[in-house]
Amino acid sequence: MPLEIELKFPVAGFSALRQALAEACAVPEPVVFEQNIVFDAPAPDAGPAAGTVAFGRLRAAGILLRLRRNSPGGQAAASGVVTVKLPAPGQAPAGYKVRQELETRVEDFSAMEAILHGLGYAEALRYEKVRQIWTLGGLHVCLDRLPFGRFVELEGGPDDITAWAARLGLDPASARTATYHDLHLEHLDALGLGATDSFVFAPEKSARLLAAPSLDE
Numbered sequence: 001m002p003l004e005i006e007l008k009f010p011v012a013g014f015s016a017l018r019q020a021l022a023e024a025c026a027v028p029e030p031v032v033f034e035q036n037i038v039f040d041a042p043a044p045d046a047g048p049a050a051g052t053v054a055f056g057r058l059r060a061a062g063i064l065l066r067l068r069r070n071s072p073g074g075q076a077a078a079s080g081v082v083t084v085k086l087p088a089p090g091q092a093p094a095g096y097k098v099r100q101e102l103e104t105r106v107e108d109f110s111a112m113e114a115i116l117h118g119l120g121y122a123e124a125l126r127y128e129k130v131r132q133i134w135t136l137g138g139l140h141v142c143l144d145r146l147p148f149g150r151f152v153e154l155e156g157g158p159d160d161i162t163a164w165a166a167r168l169g170l171d172p173a174s175a176r177t178a179t180y181h182d183l184h185l186e187h188l189d190a191l192g193l194g195a196t197d198s199f200v201f202a203p204e205k206s207a208r209l210l211a212a213p214s215l216d217e
Contacts, residue, residue: 001101001102002100002102003088003089003092003099003101004155005092005097005098005155005156005158005161006096006098006155006156006161007096007097007165007175007177008097008151008152008153008175008176008180009151009152009153009154009170009174009175009176010150010151010174010176011150011152011170012150013216014150014152014215014216016169017141017143017169018134020167020169021134021141021168024136024167026135026136026141027135028132028133029132029134030132030213031073031130031131031213031214031215032070032073032130032131032132033071033073033128033130034069034129034130034131035069035076035128036069036127037067037068037113037123038064038124038126038181039058039065039067039122039123040065040121040124041058041120041121041122042056042057042122061087062087063085063086063087064083064084064085064099065083065116067082067083067109067112067113067116068080068081068082069109073210073211073212073213075211078107078109079108079109080106080109081104081105081106082103082106082112083102084101086100086101087099087100088100095177096158096161097177097178097179125181125198126198126200127181127198127199127200128146128147128199128206128209129145129146129180130144130145130213130215131143131144136160137160138156138157139154139155139156139157139161140153140154140155140156141153141154141168142155143215144180145215146180147199147200147201148183148199149187151180151183180199184199205217
């Protein structure tokens with residue numbers, strides 16, 4: 001099963017990074033607005049009244065089941081991508097976020113959502129982000145704008161991640177292996193706010209980003 005190996009770096013903005021990526025002849029993809037639904041199933045002891053759960057059986061096993069829609073602007077995409085992430089194997093490289101990952105495109109986002117519900121999964125959380133992917137050989141550089149901050153995610157081989165993090169001026173001391181969900185919880189805790197699992201833009205901002213995805217607003 002393919003491995004996903006990555007590190008995340010918080011950043012203040014993307015202008016200098018985009019210039020450095022262009023000078024390195026990296027290939028950019030369009031900026032997209034992502035809408036993500038994470039599904040889970042109630043844990044065995046959750047009881048019949050548990051309903052939608054934030055952390056159920058899949059979370060307890062270290063498994064992520066996600067349905068994502070990438071919209072390049074104008075209106076929500078009809079298609080999507082379904083992804084399953086599993087715990088890393090025992091020989092995974094240390095110091096990186098490593099998961100086993102399988103994903104495939106689905107033609108009908110709404111139909112796939114209904115299928116997952118029909119199989120007994122419930123929506124655990126939603127999250128949104130604006131993303132642009134730049135490709136450098138076998139490395140993907142993801143510029144991510146989230147409701148609680150901006151991050152650069154480097155995904156590829158460990159040597160490529162380390163080398164390009166330095167070339168792009170990313171601070172190695174700031175590198176994170178946490179998920180965006182966990183980083184969001186850290187953000188709330190730092191502000192003295194209660195924990196909440198979903199992280200989405202305000203409705204009016206979501207509508208603007210759906211119509212015209214932007215990393216810079």
